[in-house]
Amino acid sequence: MDMTDPKHPLNVALAVVGGIGLTLMTIALGIGVVQGADTSTALVSGMFWTGLVMLVGTTAGWIGVARPYQNFDDINVPQYTGHDHDDDH
Numbered sequence: 415m416d417m418t419d420p421k422h423p424l425n426v427a428l429a430v431v432g433g434i435g436l437t438l439m440t441i442a443l444g445i446g447v448v449q450g451a452d453t454s455t456a457l458v459s460g461m462f463w464t465g466l467v468m469l470v471g472t473t474a475g476w477i478g479v480a481r482p483y484q485n486f487d488d489i490n491v492p493q494y495t496g497h498d499h500d501d502d503h
Contacts (some may be wrong), residue, residue: 417479419457423502435468 442461446453
């Protein structure tokens with residue numbers, strides 16, 4: 415299976431961990447908003463920074479694994495579809 419395939423187990427695992435990190439950040443910000451001044455700063459900041467590290471780490475991991483900068487479509491070059499067409503009609 416090709417590493418650029420979105421269904422590759424490593425790509426799926428990176429997406430799950432990144433999603434958990436994003437969810438953790440959202441929950442931390444929600445706790446901070448709901449509890450206001452009574453919020454435990456250490457808890458909220460710890461959750462937020464952990465989520466941020468997870469999200470940034472998995473993004474960097476995905477870039478290293480999938481290498482999206484090497485596999486891109488150039489919209490100026492037509493893709494050969496396997497069908498031959500006569501240009502005279």
